[in-house]
Amino acid sequence: QDAVTLQLKWVTQAQFAGYYVAQDQGFYEEEGLEVTIKPGGPDVAPVQVLLGGGADVMVDWLPSALAAREQGAAIVNIAQPFKSSGMMLTCLKESGVASPEDFKGKTLGVWFGGNEYPFLNWMSKLGLATDGSEGGVTVLKQGFNVDPLLQKQAACVSTMTYNEYWQVIDAGITPEDLVVFKYEDQGVATLEDGLYVMEEKLSDPAFEEKMVKFVRASMKGWKWAEENPDEAAMIVLENDDTGAQTEEHQKRMMGEIAKLTAGSNGALDEPDYQRTVDALLGGGSDPVISKAPEGAWTHQVTDKALN
Amino acid sequence: MKSVLPILTVVAVIVALWYAAAVWMNAQWVYDQAARADTEVTLAEVIPQTLAQERPVLPAPHQVAAELWKSVVGQKVTSKRSLIYHGWITLSATLLGFAIGTGLGILLAVGIIHNRAMDLSVMPWAIASQTIPILAIAPMIIVVMNSVGLSGLLPKAVISAYLSFFPVVVGMVKGLRSPDAMQLDLLRTYNASRGETFWKLRLPASMPYLFASLKVGVAASLVGAIVGELPTGAVAGLGARLLSGSYYGQTVQIWAALFAAAIAAAALVGIIGAIQRVTLRRMGMAR
C-alpha cells in the first residue's frame, strides 16, 4: 500500500469532509492508498509543512499558493474540488454599513497569514487604502473567531458562508441585523481549497500515479459527501480529536460546503484560475504577485484521474 | 494547614468579585440584544441573563465549574470530550519535556561551573534565548523536526524543554556554587579530586536550589507543552482545547481548559514539593 499524507489548511471540520469520507468509506483503500490526514490551524503554514517533507499533498487557497510560489516554493495545483468561494464580509447593520461605499473610515476585521490577499485586492479595487491613511479603512488582524463583531470592536469581520457566519447567528444576532458581502457577488472571488504538491515530485511517475489515485478517491469522497451531507458530517465529527465540534454545526457546515463544491469535477477550471490571477495582479499599489505565474497548475493528474 | 482559612477567604472574595465582574461585563450584550429586538429590560432581568449566556465575555464561576465537572467527571476518560484525556496528552509531553529540560539544565550548569569558557559564553545566550518569543518559533521547530521524521510527542517535548531548562540552569549554577570557600578548602586539604568535590560537596549542597528551580521549571514545561500543541494542528491536548474554544468563541470551554492547566501545574508543583520534603528530610537538611 502507498502512503500519502494530506495536510489540511484548518482544523478538522466539514470543510474537508470529502477527504474524511474517502478515508472512512474505504475509497482510498480501494485505490491501494494509506492516507494520513493532518489537521491544520492558525499556527500551521501548510506550504511549510509540504516543503519540509511533512506532507505529500496539501489543501490551500490559490492566492496564498501563488504568493508562496513567487517566494520560490515550487508548488502546483493538481486538483480543485471547490468551485466557488465561501468568503464574505459580514457587517452589523447598526454600524451603518449598507454598501461597499460605506466602508470608508470603518474598522474591518481580516484574517492574515496568507488569507488576506482577496480582501486587499477587493479594497484596492474599491480604491480604499488599507495602511491606515486618511480616507481608507482601518484593518484589524482578526483572531480566530467573530468576537470583534459581537463586541462591536469592528464594523465588519471576515466570515465563511459555512462557518463563522453561523457563529454570529448562533451568538444570537439575527440575519436581519446583518449585512453580508459575498466575494463572489463583488466579483473578487478567488479559488479556495485546492490540492497542491511540490512540482519536482510530480515528475516522478510513481508519485504522479499516487496522486492520480488520491485525487480520484478524494473526488469520490466529495461527491459522496454532497449526496449524503448528514452522514458526511457525522464522519467528520468522529475524526475530530479535539472533541469540540458539535453535530448541529457540522451538519449545517456540510450543507453550505456542498454548495461550494457543486459544479467541480475536481479539475481546475482555467477561466476561474485566470480570474484569480488577474485579481491578484491588479492589486493596486501593493500587488500580491508581481507577474503572471507560470506552471502553477496542471491537469496532468486530473486528466488521468477523471477519465 | 494554617493556610486553609485564609485561602478560602481569598477565594471567596475572588469569586464574589468575579460574579460582579461577570454581570458588569456581560450586561452590554444583554442590552444590545434587547435593543436589536426592540424591547426594554430591567436590571432584575439583566442579572440572571448575564450569568447564563452561551458565549459570555466573562463566564460566571458556576458555568466554568459546571463545564469542568461535565468534561472531567461526565465523560469516559478515553472520550475526546474528556479533559482528563486531553490533560493526559499534554501531561505526557510536559513530563518528557521536563525530563529533557532538567537533564540539559543540569548538564549545562555542571559545564558552566567547571569550565570558564562555558561560564562566560553560555549564560548571556541562555538569557537571550528566553527573550525569543517561543510561540513564533514553535511552528518552525515542529516543521523542522517533522522533516527529519520526528513527530508526535517529541517535538512538543522539545518546546517544553526549551522553556524549562533555563530556570534549572540558573538555579543549579547558584546551587553548585553555594558551598563557601571554607567547605571547598576543606576538601582541598584532603587533596580531593574535582569529581569527589562534585559528588560529595557541590551536588548535595545544591539540592535546595535544584528543587526550587524544578518547581519553576515544571510550570514552564506545561506552558511549553501547551504552546507546542498549537502548531501541530491542535489535534488534542489542553492547548487544542484552548484553541478550539477560542476558535469557536466558546469562552466557557476556554476557561475550563485554563483551569485544568492551572490545576495540573499546581499538582505538578505539589508533587515536586513533596519529593523535596522527603529528599531533604532523608538528607537531614530539613529542620
Added chain:
Amino acid sequence: MSWLVFAALFWIGALALNIWLSRSRLVKSRGGRLLVPAIFGITILVVWEAVVRGLEVPGVILPPPSAIGARIATSLPVLWVDFLQTFVKGALSGYLIGCAAAVLVAVAIDRSPFLQRGLLPVGNFVAALPIVGIAPILVMWFGFDWHSKAAVVVVMVFFPVLVNTVAGLAASEPMQRDLMATYSANYWQTLVKLRLPAAMPFIFNGLKIASTLALIGAIVAEFFGSPIRGMGFRISTEVGRLGLDMVWAEIAVAALAGSAFYGVIALIERGVTFWHPSQRT
C-alpha cells in the same frame, strides 16, 4: 558537504579560541569578558549559515543569517514601527503598570499575614494559567490595540514581582527590625528606611525575570488579534506568506530588545543595590 566540514572546523576553532581566551589574562578586563560570549554568538551564526547552505535547507523553512541580516537592513522602517507598537506601547507600559501594581500590592498585604497566607497560594495558581489561554480573553476584553497587549504583560509580570517583593519585605534581619523598635519608629518609617531598601535585591530579582517575560507576552498577545503593525502581527502574517526572513528579522529584534531590556534592569540594579555583597566585586 564542504560547507558542513567548514562548519565543524569553524566550530572547533572558535571553541579552542574561547577556551584559550578564558584562561588568558584578557578576561580580567571588561572588554575581554564580552569577547568570549561574542565569539560564541558569532560561532552560532556561522555554523547556522554553513549548515543551512550545506544541507540546502529551503529558505522557507530556515533562512540563513545572511538573508535575515539583509532583510533587517532593508526593512528598518517596518521593524521600527513594529518595535514602537509592541515594545514601547505594549510591553513597556504593561511592565511599568504590572511591576508598580505588584510592589504596591506587596506592601499592602505585607501588613497582613492572613492575606499573605491566602493570597500567595492563589497567586501562584493564577500565575500558572498559561498565557496562550489568557491572551485571547484579554484581547476580547481590552480590544485590539496595545491596551490588551499591556494587559497581558501586566498579568504576566505581576506575580513574579509580587512574590519576590513579599519575600524581600520579610528579608530584613530581626536585629535590624529590633533596632527600629528601640527607636520606637512607626510602620512607615520602618518601611521606607529599612524594609524597602533591604528588599531591593529581591525586588530586582523579580524585575529581571519580568523583563524577559514582558516582550514575549506582548508578542504572543498580538497573535490573537492586533492592528496591522507590531512584532507579533508581523511574525504571524509573514509565516503565512512564507516571509521567513522577515519572521527571523523580527525574532532577532525581539531577542535583542529583550536582552537589552534585561541588561538595563541589571544596570539599574547595580546602581540601587550597590551595597549588596553580590554586587561588590
Added chain:
Amino acid sequence: MRDQGAGSPVIEARGLELTFQTSDGPVHALKNVNLLIGKGEFVSFIGPSGCGKTTFLRAIAALEHPTAGVLTVNGMTPEEARKSRAYGYVFQAAGLYPWRTIAGNIRLPLEIMGFSRDEQERRVRDVLQLVDLEGFGKKYPWQLSGGMQQRASIARALAFDAEILLMDEPFGALDEIVRDRLNEELLKLWNRTGKTIGFVTHSIPEAVYLSTKIVVMSPRPGRITDVIDSPLPKERPLDIRDSREFIEIAHRVREGLRAGHSYDE
C-alpha cells in the same frame, strides 16, 4: 535575692519570668529574676550560652514581653520607656545598614526622632569624633574594619542621647587588643556622660574591668546566681587587671559561672 542600686533606681525587676512557647514545648528563658539597677550604674551580665542574658536585655528594651513579674524602667513600663525613646541599643554584630554611609547610619535614629537637619549634622559630627571616626562619615560599612563598624554602631546608639545604653556582646567579634581599647573608651564615655549601661559579655576580664555591678546568670531556667558589686575605683587603667582585687573578683565570677554550667553546655 535583694540588692541595692547605686543611684536612684532606673531599672527594677521583681519576680520576672519569661517563657517562650515553642513547638517543642515552653522554654523558660528567665525565671524569678530580681534586680535593681541604679542611675549611672554600669552593669554587666555574664553567663553561659542560653542563660537568658539577651532575653533580659531585650525585655528591658520592650523587645520581649515578660510572662510574669514586674519590670519597670524609670517607673514606667518598658513599652512606655521605649516610646519615650529612653534606649540606645547596641547589638552583638554591628548591624549597620549596608545601603547607608556611616554618617547615614548614625543619622538614622535622628531622622526617625525628627531632629532638625542642622541638629542632625551637628550630632553626627560630635559622635563620630567621640568614637574616633572623624573622616569616615562618607564611607560605607563594608569599607570599614570590624572594630570600626562596632564603634560606628556605638556612635549610632549615642547620637540621640538616650538615658539608658543597652549593649549585647558589642565586642564579641573583635580581637583582644581592639577590644581593650574599646573597653577603655567605653569607660571614659561612661564617666563623661553618666549614662546607665547594661552590658552583656562572655569575657570575665571584660565584665570585671568595666562594671560597677556584675550579674552572673545560669541557664535552664535562666536565673541570677550571683550579683557582685565591684570595689574597683571609677578610674581604671588597663593594668588594673593585674591587681589582686581584680583577680579576686574574676575568680569569684569564674566560680559562679562554673557552678551554673552543665557539661554538654
Added chain:
Amino acid sequence: MRDQGAGSPVIEARGLELTFQTSDGPVHALKNVNLLIGKGEFVSFIGPSGCGKTTFLRAIAALEHPTAGVLTVNGMTPEEARKSRAYGYVFQAAGLYPWRTIAGNIRLPLEIMGFSRDEQERRVRDVLQLVDLEGFGKKYPWQLSGGMQQRASIARALAFDAEILLMDEPFGALDEIVRDRLNEELLKLWNRTGKTIGFVTHSIPEAVYLSTKIVVMSPRPGRITDVIDSPLPKERPLDIRDSREFIEIAHRVREGLRAGHSYDE
C-alpha cells in the same frame, strides 16, 4: 630572626612573602617570614586582625601560594605534602556538612582517601570517643550545640591521622567556659598523639595555656615580631593560668601585640 625548633624541623619558612593582587593594588599579607617548627610542637599564632595568621596557615596547607621565599613541610613543598595528605585542618567555624550526620562528616576524608569500609567504621568510632561524642554519630550537625560541633570538626581532622594539625581560631565562637574545657582536652590529645599543631587564636590566655611556642605577628605588612618559647611544663592544669610564669608570658605577649597594633587597626 632565627629560632630553634624542639624536635626535627617539620615546617620551615625562610624569607616567605605572600602578596595578594586586589583591585585596590597589592596587599602584602606576609613579608619576610622566617620560622622553624619542630616535630611535636604546639605553635600558636597570635596577632591583630589582618596580620596574616590565616594566610600563613593556609600557605602551610598549600591553600595559598607564597610569592617569594621558601616554605617546606617535611622537606617537601606544601603542595606535595598536601598530596601526601599530611594535613588535618580545622576551620574557625565548625564547617560540618549539614546533609551528613556527625559520623558521616568524620567519614568524609576517609572516603576520599580510600580507606576500607571497616577501617572507616573503626576510625570514626575511635575519634568520636576521643572527643567525647560517643552516641552522637547518627545526629545531624544542627542537632548539636556549637561546642559539640567544634569537637566533631576536630574529630574529622583527626580521623585520618594527619601528621600536622592546623587549627584556625577553632574556639573563636564559643563561650569562655566551654572554651576552657576544649582547651584542656586539646592539650590532652596533643600529649597523647604527639602531633605537630599550628593554632591561630585571638586570645592571649589561650595561646599561653596551650603552646610550646607563641608566634606574635603584626600587620601591614604581616610579619613576625616575637617568638616566645614557653617554659611551662607539659602537664598544665587549668589553674596554671594564675601562676607567676603564666602571667609573665601573657604580659610579654600583650606587650608584643600592643607594639604592633596601629591605632585604627
